[in-house]
Amino acid sequence: MGQPSVVQLPPPGTQPDFHHPAYVSSIARSPRQSLVMLPYTISERTGPVFGPGVIRAQDNDLTAQHQGEPIGERILVHGRIFDEDGKPVGGALVEVWQANAAGRYRHRMDQHHAPLDPNFTGFGRMMTDDEGYYRFMTIKPGAYPWGNHANAWRPAHIHFSLFGAGILSRLVTQMYFPGDPLQPLDPIFNSIADEKARNRLVSHFDIATTQPNYALAFGFDIVLRGSNQTPFEAVKR
Amino acid sequence: MKLVATGSQTVGPFFSIGFGHLGSLAAAVDSKPVTVHGKVIDGEGESVPDAVLEFWQADPLGNYATASADVSGLAAGFARIATDDDGCFGFSTCRPGAVAFDGIQMQAPHLVVLVFARGLLRHLITRMYLPDEPGNATDPLLQSLPDDRRPTLIARKMSGSADSLHWEVVLQGENETVFFAW
Numbered sequence: 338m339g340q341p342s343v344v345q346l347p348p349p350g351t352q353p354d355f356h357h358p359a360y361v362s363s364i365a366r367s368p369r370q371s372l373v374m375l376p377y378t379i380s381e382r383t384g385p386v387f388g389p390g391v392i393r394a395q396d397n398d399l400t401a402q403h404q405g406e407p408i409g410e411r412i413l414v415h416g417r418i419f420d421e422d423g424k425p426v427g428g429a430l431v432e433v434w435q436a437n438a439a440g441r442y443r444h445r446m447d448q449h450h451a452p453l454d455p456n457f458t459g460f461g462r463m464m465t466d467d468e469g470y471y472r473f474m475t476i477k478p479g480a481y482p483w484g485n486h487a488n489a490w491r492p493a494h495i496h497f498s499l500f501g502a503g504i505l506s507r508l509v510t511q512m513y514f515p516g517d518p519l520q521p522l523d524p525i526f527n528s529i530a531d532e533k534a535r536n537r538l539v540s541h542f543d544i545a546t547t548q549p550n551y552a553l554a555f556g557f558d559i560v561l562r563g564s565n566q567t568p569f570e571a572v573k574r
Numbered sequence: 575m576k577l578v579a580t581g582s583q584t585v586g587p588f589f590s591i592g593f594g595h596l597g598s599l600a601a602a603v604d605s606k607p608v609t610v611h612g613k614v615i616d617g618e619g620e621s622v623p624d625a626v627l628e629f630w631q632a633d634p635l636g637n638y639a640t641a642s643a644d645v646s647g648l649a650a651g652f653a654r655i656a657t658d659d660d661g662c663f664g665f666s667t668c669r670p671g672a673v674a675f676d677g678i679q680m681q682a683p684h685l686v687v688l689v690f691a692r693g694l695l696r697h698l699i700t701r702m703y704l705p706d707e708p709g710n711a712t713d714p715l716l717q718s719l720p721d722d723r724r725p726t727l728i729a730r731k732m733s734g735s736a737d738s739l740h741w742e743v744v745l746q747g748e749n750e751t752v753f754f755a756w
Contacts, residue, residue, distance in 0.1 A: 341676050344755065344756050352696055363694070366622070366745050366746065372755035373754050378676075379638060379674050380630070380632075383640070385652035387647050391642070419577060434592050434593055436588075496585065504630045509690060511583040528583075
């Protein structure tokens with residue numbers, strides 16, 4: 338075995354730049370020095386492995402975490418997680434968080450003049466099955482204003498965090514909803530320059546999975562960096 | 575079939591409604607702990623109270639865990655820690671062992687660190703090395719860095735103790751931490 342290869346970079350435009358001045362918070366928080374190429378060693382090839390114990394009973398149903406039901410449009414969100422080779426990523430820990438139907442987060446720093454919902458926390462967790470499939474029930478989050486620029490509103494979105502095979506497959510992203518007129522105005526959504534890549538953050542309405550008399554369904558597939566084929570290996574000194 | 579990875583988006587300011595602390599490092603292995611305290615600082619010298627860091631490390635023998643820690647389902651060798659109102663974070667862990675670089679060279683003990691925050695559209699990837707490790711002088715990655723930037727990846731000893739460390743993550747500006755392309 339010779340020198341390790343370096344970590345491959347994604348196709349241009351498919352990931353946001355760190356410095357994206359339209360998103361004001363990025364200005365003082367993005368590096369200015371050149372990023373250093375990273376060798377792909379055992380430290381990068383391995384990553385945390387979670388067990389089913391990390392999931393609690395109601396973690397994949399954000400409408401069932403309190404005594405009553407949250408206000409809002411009930412939705413089922415589901416999809417599959419793949420690696421860059423198109424192989425499903427099973428056992429992937431998926432975490433989601435979101436605002437309530439009125440566009441307010443249950444967070445002390447969220448001062449948006451909209452009601453909190455005593456029956457909604459807005460956080461969920463699940464693990465993909467062997468086919469890389471995940472699903473959770475929630476309510477559709479509302480849009481909300483923010484201070485980035487005059488009359489700035491975030492389009493409705495759900496935050497996603499994913500752990501795949503290896504620490505470099507780590508991804509945090511946001512899922513958006515089809516037909517939202519706020520998307521073209523949003524500097525965070527538009528930080529992904531490539532139009533196709535950007536639009537892959539928009540879920541699709543899924544009538545086939547929509548549950549009659551209960552909940553609309555939205556589909557959202559995710560591709561993680563790297564290949565799931567490389568088995569984990571323990572290196573001894 | 576080659577697919578293009580999904581685009582990253584920021585964690586935003588409100589992740590701590592659930593996406594906060596996850597697991598711990600000290601609990602993973604029974605050995606003498608190292609305590610790390612640190613701070614995340616932005617390009618204006620302000621502390622970053624809404625950052626969350628993830629740490630991934632080998633055990634003291636240089637083995638990366640390949641299974642979850644126990645029935646808790648938490649990942650051995652991994653912890654996620656959010657900064658507090660002053661931008662500070664702290665944790666205890668076991669001293670990681672040296673791990674392979676390639677078939678011949680070894681890497682000095684280190685932790686892989688991911689940094690998430692409002693304002694970061696993609697997370698940052700860096701590493702934290704330990705001071706006084708003889709392997710630092712021959713670590714291929716550390717030695718590939720310019721002399722003036724290398725110290726940003728090495729934690730400093732607090733009050734002379736090798737078991738109590740301080741490490742700052744500077745997102746931008748003077749003493750900007752080395753971050754890696756991914």
